[in-house]
Amino acid sequence: MLFFEPIFLFVFLPITIAFYYLLLRITSQENVVVMLGISSLIFYGWWNPQYISVILGSIIFNYLCGYKLILRAKDGHSCNSLLTFGIIINLALLGFFKYLAFFAESLDILFHNIPIPTTLELPLGISFFTFLQIAYLIDCARSLADRNKFSHYLLFVTFFPHLLAGPLIHHRELIPQFNQKNNRIWDSLAVGLTIFSIGLFKKMIPAEQMANWANPVFDGVSAGIMPTFIEAWVGALCFALQIYFDFSGYSDMAIGLSRIFGIYMPVNFASPYKATNIIEFWRRWHITLSRFFRDYLYIPLGGNRFGYFCQMTNLIFVMLLVGLWHGAGWKFVVWGAIHGLFLVICHGWINILGIFGKKSMIPKILGVALTFLVVVVAWVPFRADSLTTSFIFFESMLGFNGITLPNHYAEIFFGIFGKLSDYGIIFAPMTSYAGGLQLLWIMLYLGIIWFSPNTQELMRFYHPALVIAGEDSKIFPWPALLAWRPTIIFGIFFGILLTYLMILSIQGNSSEFIYFQF
Secondary structure (H helix, E strand, O other), rough: OOOOOOOHHHHHHHHHHHHHHHHHOOOOOOHHHHHHHHHHHHHHHHHHHHHHHHHHHHHHHHHHHHHHHHHHHOOOOOHHHHHHHHHHHHHHHHHHHHHHHHHHHHHHHOOOOOOOOOOOOOOOHHHHHHHHHHHHHHHOOOOOOOOOOHHHHHHHHHHHHOOOOOOOHHHHHHHHHHHHHOOOOOHHHHHHHHHHHHHHHHHHHHHHHHHHHHHHHHHHOOOOOOOHHHHHHHHHHHHHHHHHHHHHHHHHHHHHHHHHOOOEEEEEEOOHHOOOOOOHHHHHHOOHHHHHHHHHHOOOOOOOOOOOHHHHHHHHHHHHHHHHHHOOOHHHHHHHHHHHHHHHHHHHHHHHHHOOOOOOOOHHHHHHHHHHHHHHHHHHHHHHOHHHEEHHHHHHHHOOOOOOEOOOHHHHHHHHHHHHHHOOEEOOOOOOOOHHHHHHHHHHHHHHHHHHOOOOHHOOHHOOOOOOOOHHHOOOOOOOOHOOOOOHHHHHHHHHHHHHHHHHHHOOOOOHHHHOEE
């Protein structure tokens, strides 16, 4: 059950909202929490009921393990062995479902004749609820977690707005909110539905449009069709826009759905393509995942406390794991390695500038353009179905397979047609390039991304979400005229928008969220 499916929009969500507001009026907050927990389990089990036992088993184990760690930490006893045991069990569960076949295939490349197990169907959100609970166990051992009711812990892990693809929320951000009764139900409903509508629009309009242009190029390479120079770049740009609007849309929908129930989620997406360097990009893209790896891996490994070489080694190692977290395949490792390499280069450049007492030597607009170029190139192995496909794609992007332009472009160049052919530029029919209109749409969406306010900026007067400490600067001031307010005009506009998108959902043409597979 995905957020844009008719069963969710027309059945699950209205019924859950109705029960929520009814229980708010007639019973205790604890019963509201229990109801949301049951609803979240129904949401999770709709896809495959047999995996309810997997997530429940994981929750019960981690709740009991965390409870024991809290007691041991309180009594001053060592928590190392129990914490290690808890982390191993969580990673074993994740590894069994997600990485077993990948590791076997990797060993087979080296040693041959290694039996490769059948790839298992991946339980929804297993990477997210596993890391969520590993962080909880670590905090229990550090005396940074309180003893919670099981119903609250269950809802913390399963709360359906963040269950599929995050945000990777911290227990101290979410669990305390379960004790607070929502006394502003109409404000929550108006703000939540507005944010949800914005996210639904991003997913069903620009993300799907870009997917329809990116998929033929990447699928064509997989089928042995060599893309031209322009097709490769248009395909890469379209996927970069697809995943941007797809993940931005999901993040908005998660925040909006949570807000409907009076729960504030942390900002997980803050206009990452506006980043002026790759370090800033990772402070804006999947913010809660970056925070997790920073707090629970990078800093414990030493962070930047033991010199530049150690810092760079830690960065590369962490980014390799970030890549592997996204998927069980070497293409994701390569994607992580590319980002790790450019993070090292960026940190090195900043250190060199620091020696000369400078903060930057390039204009902001150039920094944004260079960062965007790096990110677009790095998305290629992320999207491609294999490393071989990625290398073919890179060859085309570099022009090694020649440069081909559509036949009708020959009229534009008039007399220099023959001279262009001397440089390897030919005019021929193209299979995956839609022409100038396609380029105009790409430029339009880039203009929206770079020069318009994001959802949090539009909704800033109504505290749309939690802003992670240290990330406040990512919310930029915009004219008050552009900010949302609960007026009749805004109500009519977003009401019509939501109705239109719900009608589109009935047609069933939208693909899964990209992060749904992780």
